[in-house]
Amino acid sequence: MARYELVKRSVALITLTNPPVNALSSAVRHAIAKSMEHALNDPKVTAVVIYGENGRFCGGADIREFAGPLRGPPLVPLLDAIEAGEKPVVAAIEGVALGGGFELALVCHYRIAHFKARLGLPEVTLGILPAAGGTQRLPRLIGIPAALELITTGRHISAQEALKLGIVDQVTEQNACEVAVEFALRAVAKPLSSRRVSTLTTPCPPDLDALLEAVTMQVKKKARGAMAPLACVQAVRAAATMPYSKGIKRESELMATLFNSGQARALQYCFFAQRTAGKWTLPSGAQWNNSKPREIRRAAVIGLGTMGRGIVVSLARVGISVIAVESEKKLLETGKQMVIGMLERDAKRQGVSASLNLLKFTLSLQDLKDVDIVIEAVFEDMALKKHVFQELSKVCRPATLLCSNTSGLDVDALAGVTDRPHLVVGMHFFSPAHVMKLLEVVCGPRSSSETIATAMSLGKRMGKVSVAVGNCPGFVGNRMLKPYLDQATFLLEEGATPEQIDKALEDFGFAMGVFRMSDLAGLDVGWRVRKESGLTGPDIDPKNPPRRRQGHRYCPIPDMVCEQGRFGQKTGRGWYMYDSPGGTNAKSDPLIQNLLEMYRSRYGIQPRNISDQEIIERCLFALANEGFRILEDGIAARPEDIDVIYLFGYGFPRHRGGPMFYASMVGLERVLERLEHYHQAHPDVPHLEPSPLLKKLVACGSPPVQNWREHIKTMHSHL
């Protein structure tokens, strides 16, 4: 767990050996304590270097240990003892120094960083704070404003930025360990007192209270209910106003309130769920670690609308040459200018030149003969997409992968019109595709494991969080959205307003309530889907009872809003009004209030007061209920996959863990009981009927979310 050796006859080199990230597990802490004791007691040793094996200094505390009882030497006294020692200790930082790893470096008397190293205190993203002295030492070293920014955001910084901030003493392009050993030898004769960061006085700005107040307000607004960022501000305040001995106690009190909280559990679950999601597996036995992806050098994107442009940029950013295809000269030219503009802005931000030589723009599919992969991003219309796939089949070499960026159409139907159904897969990007991290890789029944592996690996290369899902209307994300949206509109009918529903969801932690989100996405998209599904439009049988379609409750208010040409932000009017088309500042619109009142009076609906609790329960339990059905149907392999999709694609608050984790936190029994209650009240809403899997899990004693898989295994899989 840590190797001890004497180098250059007098330097004790302590190397952390806990792959993959040298996390500070109890065994590692134990080994560091023993090694330090040895080094401090051995008269031959004049200095110490701490280093991490495999080019990674230390990824911090072992997060997996947080779930069980705390064992082994506690970190704070261990780190205090390193700092207090009478022999100089130098941290040799390669790779990462994160969380407890950064705190370990802060107690060393000197820090040498490799130029590619990254440092940070990401604890806040795990719902906790840097509780091994990080909140007390960092402000003493770099001042309150910079420390606040790093601790409350968890941002990783480069070695160069760390040097500028005064966190590290030297940045090197050579082997950091060798440089640190030489550095340690030179440090032997120097006094250590000024190198013990905990003894420094925190440099404070004159307007400390005003600064802390302003940061608190800012952090509160961004945190959307998350507790850890605010606790971080309070801990840093202690560093500014208390001696270290008291500040460290405050840090530990604040940590104690966070450590066992549901938010910390949710955020730590998210950390592992994100990593689990990449580990796809098929019933055939093919999976992430036994299926080799193809190498992708040349790609093509068809369609240069918003999605296509974002996909081209995502590909070019990672060095893949892209041929972008449009059907008309004018569209091609507009798309081209926009893509170039996006890449140039990107390059300017990074201080490099834009790699425009990777791009080619064309009107002819014939230019796609030699590409490795095609991603189709044309209008969401099955007939059009089928036509494109037929043409691609004729033009592209037989080995070319054909992918569709459809947001919900049948990927297997597309595969069926090609000469290579095994090479067809869905790649559902989220808008804007160059910004949003989520990618649903939609596996058709005929997609080969190599095809899936290639799409997943391409997603990863583009910096996306890729999740493999099965093929059904709407896949995972958009399929679940329907019951969520339906509940929101039913609540409108019953007496709520868009403002009230959005506020309840935003107070819950969503980045945007459902109506503001719909305005942003464009209301016409759903309207078109409803028309195609026979739910609205001129072909609806007038004898159809009002507010009912296909035997179930139906709310036509969204159709009425669209009929008025209100398509959301892009038209300046939707559920809200905006200053102008494209505006983002949503204001209540009296016309929507009138429309709701007229609608209710037309159908004799007596509006009632609806509580925020009912809004949250109906919207979110209906969402999770569909998630259970998706698991039953084998459209998602694990609850973690669903949660990752909602976290990265739909703004679900991370400190709630995602819809499935949230359901488990509320208690499956309670979710079942509430769904039964609402279904009884609204028997014509099938989405409120509790799913068999939910009932099964409750009958099995509501196991933790990580164990649901055992209960799903026996069910059918589309993956």
Ligand SMILES: CC(C)(COP(=O)(O)OP(=O)(O)OC[C@H]1O[C@@H](n2cnc3c(N)ncnc32)[C@H](O)[C@@H]1OP(=O)(O)O)[C@@H](O)C(=O)NCCC(=O)NCCSC(=O)C[C@@H](O)CCCCCCCCCCCCC(=O)O
């Ligand atoms: C390090 C990374 C940047 C590497 O990224 P990369 O993409 O290369 O690799 P992966 O992310 O895929 O990771 C590979 C593999 O490693 C696992 N892993 C990574 N980091 C950790 C970790 N820190 N612990 C455990 N496992 C880790 C990862 O899961 C992958 O494995 P898998 O099987 O899932 O594929 C990147 O990994 C990264 O960013 N890691 C996290 C870095 C981080 O967040 N560090 C901070 C950790 S928290 C911390 O350090 C806290 C400290 O401040 C110490 C605080 C002291 C705690 C004392 C407790 C006091 C409690 C008091 C309350 C008492 C109340 C009571 O009485 O009950």
